Amino acid sequence: xxxxVPANPEMIEAAARHLALGRLVAFPTxxxxxxxxxxxxxRAVAGIFEAKGxxxxxxxxxxxxxxxxxxxxxxxxxxxxxxxxxxxPGPLTLVVQRRVDDPLADLVTAGLGTVALRVPAHPxxxxxxxxSGLPLAAPSANRSGHVSPTRAEHVAADLxxxxxxxLDGGPAALGLESTILDATGVRPVLLRSGAVTTESIEAMxxxxxxxxxxxxxxxxxxxxxxxxxxxxxxLRLEAREVRPGEALLAFGTPVPPAAEPAINLSARGDLVxxxxxxxxxxxxxxxxxxxxxxxxxxxxxGLGEAINDRLRRGAAREDHL
Ligand code: TXA
Ligand code: MG
Numbered sequence: 001x002x003x004x005v006p007a008n009p010e011m012i013e014a015a016a017r018h019l020a021l022g023r024l025v026a027f028p029t030x031x032x033x034x035x036x037x038x039x040x041x042x043r044a045v046a047g048i049f050e051a052k053g054x055x056x057x058x059x060x061x062x063x064x065x066x067x068x069x070x071x072x073x074x075x076x077x078x079x080x081x082x083x084x085x086x087x088x089p090g091p092l093t094l095v096v097q098r099r100v101d102d103p104l105a106d107l108v109t110a111g112l113g114t115v116a117l118r119v120p121a122h123p124x125x126x127x128x129x130x131x132s133g134l135p136l137a138a139p140s141a142n143r144s145g146h147v148s149p150t151r152a153e154h155v156a157a158d159l160x161x162x163x164x165x166x167l168d169g170g171p172a173a174l175g176l177e178s179t180i181l182d183a184t185g186v187r188p189v190l191l192r193s194g195a196v197t198t199e200s201i202e203a204m205x206x207x208x209x210x211x212x213x214x215x216x217x218x219x220x221x222x223x224x225x226x227x228x229x230x231x232x233x234x235l236r237l238e239a240r241e242v243r244p245g246e247a248l249l250a251f252g253t254p255v256p257p258a259a260e261p262a263i264n265l266s267a268r269g270d271l272v273x274x275x276x277x278x279x280x281x282x283x284x285x286x287x288x289x290x291x292x293x294x295x296x297x298x299x300x301x302g303l304g305e306a307i308n309d310r311l312r313r314g315a316a317r318e319d320h321l
Contacts, residue, residue, distance in 0.1 A: 035139055067088060091177075140177060154280070
């Protein structure tokens with residue numbers, strides 16, 4: 001039996017039945033592919049950690065159908081509600097206070113009193129949420145330490161035998177994970193930059209956004225661990241030339257002369273196009289024999305903030321020596 005199937009209504013129904021039985025289903029979202037499980041079943045959620053090969057229990061994002069379902073699971077401050085209404089469905093994740101009587105498995109929040117919720121915009125994700133009627137825990141559908149999958153074949157390569165089904169919805173439109181905001185307090189705090197730009201959130205709020213990274217103390221989101229998004233090869237950032245033996249991840253033009261392999265994230269210097277291509281390009285360049293990938297400078301504005309965040313994390317890994 002093929003694990004990768006087209007995301008048609010029949011297969012979405014089949015996927016919903018697998019989820020109801022506690023099995024794992026990979027599905028497309030507008031950001032990256034998710035590895036989904038029933039968020040109310042501790043066993044099903046444990047299966048996610050097992051399949052990803054995660055050694056620690058990180059809290060996972062719970063995907064829901066709409067704001068009403070979200071409010072049934074968690075407490076929304078007026079600010080959280082404003083953010084939800086402005087950006088859902090879409091690639092914004094809100095960390096909010098769990099309800100004491102919510103049906104969520106404690107493992108999905110790693111025992112925290114808060115939960116990360118998002119309403120995805122992708123029609124297949126929405127159809128799966130509707131068909132299953134369940135809140136779905138879904139981290140990115142990659143093995144732990146690998147870059148996030150933006151195509152069904154990435155998921156198959158990483159997790160093929162470990163999931164009941166992979167719904168193929170084509171390449172992810174955005175290619176970067178959702179932006180995560182802690183919305184439990186009076187002012188929201190950016191926990192992870194992502195597909196919704198900081199600028200667009202600030203424009204909606206009419207105020208600047210606090211960043212957790214700039215605050216003292218331990219990171220609130222394990223996704224902030226320096227080496228969370230790492231290809232096997234070393235990344236050399238802000239590269240203006242390509243050294244012998246290096247692969248090249250280019251952006252814009254002109255491009256320094258390079259031996260193969262080389263990929264341009266966006267020859268016309270478009271950050272949206274670059275975001276959509278980023279993880280697939282890292283996977284393609286991260287080949288045996290390539291020790292270092294030279295990465296050209298990428299502007300830090302708009303989606304460039306999240307792109308540079310992922311690249312810095314990729315460059316920070318220490319276990320590739
Ligand atoms: O775009 C996305 O967000 C994708 C797609 C599949 O929706 N999902 C995704 O999930 O990236 P995941 O599990 O890989 O990322 C979850 C992030 C982690 O950094 C985790 O630490 C943070 O969300 N998180 C989850 N619950 C949290 C909580 N209660 N407090 C703080 N951070 C939390
Ligand atoms: Mg991930």
